[in-house]
Every structure is written in structure tokens, then in C-alpha cells.
Amino acid sequence: AQKVTQAQTEISVVEKEDVTLDCVYETRDTTYYLFWYKQPPSGELVFLIRRNSFDEQNEISGRYSWNFQKSTSSFNFTITASQVVDSAVYFCALSEPNDYKLSFGAGTTVTVRA
Amino acid sequence: EAGVAQSPRYKIIEKRQSVAFWCNPISGHATLYWYQQILGQGPKLLIQFQNNGVVDDSQLPKDRFSAERLKGVDSTLKIQPAKLEDSAVYLCASSLDGTGYEQYFGPGTRLTVT
Numbered sequence: 724a725q726k727v728t729q730a731q732t733e734i735s736v737v738e739k740e741d742v743t744l745d746c747v748y749e750t751r752d753t754t755y756y757l758f759w760y761k762q763p764p765s766g767e768l769v770f771l772i773r774r775n776s777f778d779e780q781n782e783i784s785g786r787y788s789w790n791f792q793k794s795t796s797s798f799n800f801t802i803t804a805s806q807v808v809d810s811a812v813y814f815c816a817l818s819e820p821n822d823y824k825l826s827f828g829a830g831t832t833v834t835v836r837a
Numbered sequence: 838e839a840g841v842a843q844s845p846r847y848k849i850i851e852k853r854q855s856v857a858f859w860c861n862p863i864s865g866h867a868t869l870y871w872y873q874q875i876l877g878q879g880p881k882l883l884i885q886f887q888n889n890g891v892v893d894d895s896q897l898p899k900d901r902f903s904a905e906r907l908k909g910v911d912s913t914l915k916i917q918p919a920k921l922e923d924s925a926v927y928l929c930a931s932s933l934d935g936t937g938y939e940q941y942f943g944p945g946t947r948l949t950v951t
Contacts, residue, residue: 727879756937766926768880768942775937814879822893823935824870827879 726750727817729828736805737836744800744831746815752776756818757791757798758825763811774798805835839863841943843929849949855917858946862910862931868892869906870940871914872928880928886912887935919950 728747736742748757759771772782774791782789786806790799802809812832816825842861850856862869867888872880883902885892888909897904901920906912916923926947930940 758939760942765944766947767944768928768930770939770941773937773939816879818937820937822885823937824882824885824893825880825940827881829877830879 726826727815727828729815729831731831732829733832733834735834735836738806739804740835742802742805742809742833742835744802744813744815744833746798746800746828748796748798748815748817750796750817750819752819752821754820756823758816758818759789759798759800760814760816760827761811762814762830768814771800802833805833807835807837809833810835841929841931841941843927843943843946845946846944847947847949849951850919852921852950853918855915856919856948857913857915858927858929858948860912860914860929860943862912862929863941866931866933866941867909868932868935868938868940869912870930870932871904871912872930872942874926874928874945876925883914883927885935892935916948919948921950924948924950 755776757774761769786803788801812830814830815828869886871883874880883897884894886906904914926945928945930942932938932940
């Protein structure tokens with residue numbers, strides 16, 4: 724069964740628009756970790772954020788913000804005032820305490836047009 | 838701080854040939870991971886090491902894939918013999934330990950099997 728679902732395959736926006744990426748996860752554990760990674764065209768996965776299951780506070784880092792809602796098993800990611808450099812594939816991932824490996828979603832390709 | 842190093846960056850081989858990839862993790866990171874990323878998909882874990890020992894190799898095709906991590910630092914991943922479906926990017930990642938810490942990824946090795 725898919726543990727992490729990223730329903731949006733591709734999103735295209737014009738520069739300065741906001742874009743929200745959806746992530747829905749599935750787990751039976753009460754302790755777990757959620758992550759977002761960015762994969763630009765160069766191919767290297769870049770760590771963006773780690774959130775544990777007990778911390779439901781939303782987080783903002785510059786133009787990036789994350790909305791974690793345990794009630795809906797969602798961990799959504801918003802880029803405010805998008806820029807061309809934000810063009811990349813974004814992956815949501817889940818880590819569970821039985822093995823702590825990352826289970827990745829299929830990724831969402833974001834294209835920001837000038 | 839130096840990141841995760843991988844070599845080679847690109848490799849083209851014919852089916853039934855052998856190939857090896859090398860990874861040097863971030864200094865002090867006890868846990869090392871090898872992932873396979875097929876085009877258009879999220880990375881899939883092949884094997885996880887904690888220091889010298891294997892934690893999880895349940896998704897490693899052991900009839901053709903092998904991996905080792907000597908002295909708990911560098912690691913090599915080998916494919917012998919390669920099949921067409923092995924064409925993918927092979928990503929190495931490391932983390933402080935295997936308990937939910939964020940994983941840092943190397944640039945990957947893009948393998949093409951013809």
C-alpha cells in the first residue's frame with residue numbers, strides 16, 4: 724500500500740504566484756517523521772524540513788511554509804511568491820520507527836515560468 | 838562540511854555487464870542508505886547500513902545486487918549482471934543514525950543499461 728500520496732503530478736505557475744503541494748500519508752504508528760525534499764534539475768535531493776508526529780505547529784522558513792494536520796494525515800507545503808529557481812520535483816516522505824527508512828511519494832513537478 | 842560524495846556520476850554499460858558505484862558519507866554519520874530512483878518515480882530504498890552492519894536489505898535484488906560498507910565508512914554497490922530494467926539513478930544518503938534524523942543525499946550515479 725502506498726504510504727505517501729502526492730496526488731498532484733505537475734503544477735505550473737507564473738512567477739510570484741503561490742503554489743501549494745499536497746501530501747497525504749498513511750501509518751499505524753503514533754511516532755513518525757515527515758520530510759520534504761527538493762530535487763532540482765541537477766538531480767541532487769535537497770533536504771527541506773523534518774517534522775515529528777508530536778509537533779503539529781506550522782512552520783515558516785522564508786518563502787516556504789508547511790501545514791501539518793494529523794486529523795487529516797496531511798503535511799502540505801506552500802511556496803509563497805514563487806521564483807524560477809523553485810522549479811524542481813518536490814518529494815514528501817515518511818519515516819516510521821520500525822525501520823526509519825524513507826518512504827517517498829511519487830513527487831510533484833513544479834514549473835515556475837518567468 | 839563536505840556532503841555525500843558519489844562516483845561515477847554517469848555510467849553506460851551493456852546488459853549482462855557488471856558495474857560498481859562508490860559512496861563516501863558525511864563524516865560522523867553512522868547510517869548509510871542506497872536508493873534506486875527510476876525516472877518519474879520517488880527513490881526506493883535498496884539497502885540500509887548502520888555502521889558496518891546491514892539493517893534492511895529486503896528490497897535488494899540479491900541475485901544480482903550486492904553492497905558492502907567496510908570499516909563503517911565508504912560503501913560500494915555492485916550490480917552483476919546488469920539488466921535493462923536496472924537503468925536508473927542510484928542515490929547514496931547518510932544520516933547521523935537511523936532513528937528518524939534527516940538523510941542527506943549525494944548527487945547520484947545515473948546508470949544506463951543498453
